[in-house]
Structures are given as structure tokens and as C-alpha cells.
Amino acid sequence: STAIIQTSDFGRTLAGNSGAGSDHAWGGNYMMMGGAVKGGQVLGNYPDVLTDDGPLILQRGRIIPT
Numbered sequence: 001s002t003a004i005i006q007t008s009d010f011g012r013t014l015a016g017n018s019g020a021g022s023d024h025a026w027g028g029n030y031m032m033m034g035g036a037v038k039g040g041q042v043l044g045n046y047p048d049v050l051t052d053d054g055p056l057i058l059q060r061g062r063i064i065p066t
Helices: none
Strands: 005-012 023-033
Touching: none
Parallel strands: none
Antiparallel strands: 005 023
């Protein structure tokens, strides 16, 4: 049985920096495919609050992954 895993750990901040760009942040999409994989699931939670005072927001749009 073969399983294929695709990952991406690269992300960008939601808020811009002083050069009108964005800085590195957390990415984090992962996909696993294969015959023995129990699929059809999305794990983790999308934040309900994306404002600066949200419970999962650090600063400048960096979101703590769940």
C-alpha cells in the first residue's frame, strides 16, 4: 500500500510590512492520499475572529495554527 503526503509550511502575514510587502508567517496545508488513508476529513479550526484582538492572532496577521 502506498501513501502520498503533500505539505506546505510557507505562509505570509495578513498585514503588510514597512516596505509594502508581507513577511513570513505560518502556512500549513497538508494532504495525504492512498488506499489505506481514512479520508474525507478536515482537521484543525479556522479562526472565528481575524481582527488584531482575536484569540489566535499574534501580531500583524500571524495566526496561531490549530
